[in-house]
Amino acid sequence: xxxxxxxxxxxxxxxxxxxxxxxxxxxxxxxxxxxxxxxxxxxxxxxxxxxxxxxxxxxxxxxxxxxxxxxxxxxxxxxxxxxxxxxxxxxxxxxxxxxxxxxxxxxxxxxxxxxxxxxxxxxxxxxxxxxxxxxxxxxxxxxxxxxxxxxxxxxxxxxxxxxxxxxxxxxxxxxxxxxxxxxxxxxxxxxxxxxxxxxxxxxxxxxxxxxxxxxxxxxxxxxxxxxxxxxxxxxxxxxxxxxxxxxxxxxxxxxxxxxxxxxxxxxxxxxxxxxxxxxxxxxxxxxxxxxxxxxxxxxxxxxxxxxxxxxxxxxxxxxxxxxxxxxxxxxxxxxxxxxxxxxxxxxxxxxxxxxxxxxxxxxxxxxxxxxxxxxxxxxxxxxxxxxxxxxxxxxxxxxxxxxxxxxxxxxxxxxxxxxxxxxxxxxxxxxxxxxxxxxxxxxxxxxxxxxxxxxxxxxxxxxxxxxxxxxxxxxxxxxxxxxxxxxxxxxxxxxxxxxxxxxxxxxx
Numbered sequence: 001x002x003x004x005x006x007x008x009x010x011x012x013x014x015x016x017x018x019x020x021x022x023x024x025x026x027x028x029x030x031x032x033x034x035x036x037x038x039x040x041x042x043x044x045x046x047x048x049x050x051x052x053x054x055x056x057x058x059x060x061x062x063x064x065x066x067x068x069x070x071x072x073x074x075x076x077x078x079x080x081x082x083x084x085x086x087x088x089x090x091x092x093x094x095x096x097x098x099x100x101x102x103x104x105x106x107x108x109x110x111x112x113x114x115x116x117x118x119x120x121x122x123x124x125x126x127x128x129x130x131x132x133x134x135x136x137x138x139x140x141x142x143x144x145x146x147x148x149x150x151x152x153x154x155x156x157x158x159x160x161x162x163x164x165x166x167x168x169x170x171x172x173x174x175x176x177x178x179x180x181x182x183x184x185x186x187x188x189x190x191x192x193x194x195x196x197x198x199x200x201x202x203x204x205x206x207x208x209x210x211x212x213x214x215x216x217x218x219x220x221x222x223x224x225x226x227x228x229x230x231x232x233x234x235x236x237x238x239x240x241x242x243x244x245x246x247x248x249x250x251x252x253x254x255x256x257x258x259x260x261x262x263x264x265x266x267x268x269x270x271x272x273x274x275x276x277x278x279x280x281x282x283x284x285x286x287x288x289x290x291x292x293x294x295x296x297x298x299x300x301x302x303x304x305x306x307x308x309x310x311x312x313x314x315x316x317x318x319x320x321x322x323x324x325x326x327x328x329x330x331x332x333x334x335x336x337x338x339x340x341x342x343x344x345x346x347x348x349x350x351x352x353x354x355x356x357x358x359x360x361x362x363x364x365x366x367x368x369x370x371x372x373x374x375x376x377x378x379x380x381x382x383x384x385x386x387x388x389x390x391x392x393x394x395x396x397x398x399x400x401x402x403x404x405x406x407x408x409x410x411x412x413x414x415x416x417x418x419x420x421x422x423x424x425x426x427x428x429x430x431x432x433x434x435x436x437x438x439x440x441x442x443x444x445x446x447x448x449x450x451x452x453x454x455x456x457x458x459x460x461x462x463x464x465x466x467x468x469x470x471x472x473x474x475x476x477x478x479x480x481x482x483x484x485x486x487x488x489x490x491x492x493x494x495x496x497x498x499x500x501x502x503x504x505x506x507x508x
Contacts, residue, residue, distance in 0.1 A: 202228060307375050
């Protein structure tokens with residue numbers, strides 16, 4: 001061991017693994033059919049040394065050397081995988097040659113259960129970790145000096161324009177070319193046309209030499225989209241234009257549902273969804289998926305693409321869906337972020353104002369596409385608001401997310417806050433500091449006297465406007481002051497129950 005380096009041993013992780021080993025054993029023996037009169041006693045005798053060997057292998061593989069919070073999910077599962085494989089190989093060999101009376105399938109089932117159980121527990125841990133630490137920028141971005149394009153534009157020759165037109169139409173077709181020709185100056189020498197999926201080609205562009213950069217290759221075939229956007233951002237002068245194209249996920253979904261008969265089409269789409277949408281986002285399979293596919297034919301939503309653009313310092317100027325592809329013009333607005341990647345897990349943790357004005361992490365299931373949080377202004381300008389302050393036609397909410405909201409599944413992680421003591425059962429909805437500041441001083445003061453709740457008075461009164469929401473909360477909080485929280489919460493809980501069960505009030 002190097003001098004000065006302190007040895008650490010994660011005994012808490014060891015305790016968790018011991019619990020997982022015990023639960024896995026009892027679960028398998030309880031469920032699996034066996035002819036033994038006392039299966040727990042019979043298999044317990046051999047399982048004790050089996051579990052000890054598993055822990056020793058995990059220890060040798062570095063399982064208890066580094067805290068989970070300091071490593072990735074894949075690295076944390078590597079010792080688990082090795083311990084499970086090696087231990088099973090040793091155990092199966094010993095039983096086969098020396099103890100044939102034991103069923104090898106039981107040992108196999110226990111090994112699989114151990115791995116799955118620990119993988120599930122660590123998935124929950126990393127989901128909470130990633131939700132609480134989304135890798136937002138912690139250092140202010142140094143703004144660059146104002147930059148203009150280096151050279152005044154000149155009109156290219158007709159031969160040059162024709163060559164440019166022919167090359168672009170070969171990639172995008174006539175309709176897309178005509179639309180793009182009406183949006184930007186394709187006769188300008190300061191318009192750079194690219195057809196590439198390699199980041200290297202963007203890095204070779206001389207900074208500020210073009211005021212418009214166009215890439216006719218689909219974003220669906222580019223690995224490292226955020227990095228690409230950031231490179232282009234740095235190459236463009238102030239208010240420079242980037243033009244890109246992608247195929248929205250809805251195109252493939254519609255094609256699959258139209259191709260196969262009803263019923264069968266949803267089976268095919270379910271497999272497609274798991275392979276293309278679920279596997280690329282799981283901790284264990286994400287890296288492997290992109291290493292195999294090289295980022296080709298990835299599925300992208302409009303929300304994610306535009307959210308990435310806003311995150312990387314652009315704003316959407318214009319967009320057009322032509323045939324199967326969506327084309328966009330994005331204007332450089334500010335510097336790109338320091339961190340090019342963001343973590344998106346199953347959970348999302350949001351900063352919310354609690355009792356006494358304390359800020360706490362509020363947990364929910366993620367129901368929106370990645371990068372949705374960056375297109376608030378875009379959503380407001382394009383779609384406007386409906387009653388209740390929600391966006392009209394909210395494209396940020398995924399199909400699965402919409403189902404989760406209707407079934408209240410997205411609200412389940414709030415019980416983490418309930419058991420932590422951040423929230424009570426009935427109370428005002430926990431809100432962000434930005435939304436909190438929109439409230440009048442009296443309501444702000446009342447809100448900080450009580451804990452927020454899992455079930456807000458919103459579902460009792462069903463207000464539609466911001467003023468009505470504030471009036472509803474004011475009435476509830478004053479009732480808590482006058483009659484006490486217990487009596488008030490019981491009354492409101494009954495009204496909420498009636499609205500949810502009989503009037504189908506839901507989270508939208």
